[in-house]
Amino acid sequence: MTWKQWTEQELEIVRAAGQWRAPRDFDAAGVEGKLGPDGQPVVAFASNDYLGLTQHREVIAAAHHALDRWGTGSGSARLIVGTRPVHRELEEELADWRETEAATVFPTGFAANLGVLATFADSKTLVVSDELNHASIIDGCRLARADVAIARHGDPEHVDELLKRASGRRAIVVTDAVFSMDGDLAPLNELAEVCTRNGALLVVDEAHSVISPAVEYGEAEVLRVGTLSKTLGALGGFVAGPRAAVDLIVNRSRAYIFTTAPTPADMAAALAALKIVRSQEGDALREILRSRVRQLQPEVKSPPSPIIPIRFGTEQATLSAAAALLEQGFLVPAIRPPTVPVGTSRLRIALSATHSAEQVDALARALVALRS
Numbered sequence: 001m002t003w004k005q006w007t008e009q010e011l012e013i014v015r016a017a018g019q020w021r022a023p024r025d026f027d028a029a030g031v032e033g034k035l036g037p038d039g040q041p042v043v044a045f046a047s048n049d050y051l052g053l054t055q056h057r058e059v060i061a062a063a064h065h066a067l068d069r070w071g072t073g074s075g076s077a078r079l080i081v082g083t084r085p086v087h088r089e090l091e092e093e094l095a096d097w098r099e100t101e102a103a104t105v106f107p108t109g110f111a112a113n114l115g116v117l118a119t120f121a122d123s124k125t126l127v128v129s130d131e132l133n134h135a136s137i138i139d140g141c142r143l144a145r146a147d148v149a150i151a152r153h154g155d156p157e158h159v160d161e162l163l164k165r166a167s168g169r170r171a172i173v174v175t176d177a178v179f180s181m182d183g184d185l186a187p188l189n190e191l192a193e194v195c196t197r198n199g200a201l202l203v204v205d206e207a208h209s210v211i212s213p214a215v216e217y218g219e220a221e222v223l224r225v226g227t228l229s230k231t232l233g234a235l236g237g238f239v240a241g242p243r244a245a246v247d248l249i250v251n252r253s254r255a256y257i258f259t260t261a262p263t264p265a266d267m268a269a270a271l272a273a274l275k276i277v278r279s280q281e282g283d284a285l286r287e288i289l290r291s292r293v294r295q296l297q298p299e300v301k302s303p304p305s306p307i308i309p310i311r312f313g314t315e316q317a318t319l320s321a322a323a324a325l326l327e328q329g330f331l332v333p334a335i336r337p338p339t340v341p342v343g344t345s346r347l348r349i350a351l352s353a354t355h356s357a358e359q360v361d362a363l364a365r366a367l368v369a370l371r372s
Contacts, residue, residue: 018316019338029055045355047350049354050231050350052233055233059233063272066267067264073260087264091104095240103239104246105236105238108237109205110136112225112255116140116239117172122145128148137175146172149165154184156193163198166200177209181335192217195222203222207225210231211306225237226238231277233273289306289351292306308349313344315337319336321347332349332363
């Protein structure tokens, strides 16, 4: 069998399973835009731009200024000549924001998880990973060739039990802070206590943490992984933690060392966005976002995240629901295997502070009609 034949065979398996996917053009600057070749007008409830900062004038202006000063790309890896002053400035601001000694940026959040896990874990390390962790965490564990134990979702007692297997080995507990397909929170306070008792390093992916409550990590040793590509409206990832840990990442992480540095424009945009997030304007945007979530979930007084899953179970039912909403001008993605387990297909609503109250109310009415 030739490689072409094998490739075509694999694609046919994907088609036969009903899992064929292809990107669709979304011509938009914000939540409203035109979808596909026909240019269908839609309101998207699918973006990770939770505070709408991709369209903020100060963020755009910062990116323009960086383009004018440094050009389009970094031209090299960070440890050669790829570091611009704005990289350092952003890292200092990220560390201050996360209340850590240091931080370093990566080209993507995916790369940040790969870099952290491959730096701190190896075949002699026990890694306890939540069963619903993001693919970047799963792949990071594989890259590290670690001894991985899968913990029941959101179950710190099970994590504690699994850590007993370490038997003197180094151990890491890794978890999403907000789980991207369910929108629920990891029990971080409890996990921090478990890690402290067992001497384990806690690695937390905070990519979707925009309106979730503050966490007290206490005496736990923690590395905080984040993204510049969602709430901060740019592109990239970062790791924040103790100075020694960040220095080790810079010196050991292949995902950091052997790649071109993130673009200056993305760093400048993220820095401007971060300053907004930490301001009174940021507080106001988060409160608007919470209010939008409460419109769809009035029973939830303190929304944990802007992600709302609506499970239909089967792939066909979920695809039909997404198609019905799209006919009404609402773009809500159908999430199905292999992204989620078989039998848990769902619509995944992602809300933004830039959605109007009227848009969210209209979606709520459409969802009620869909289920009636």
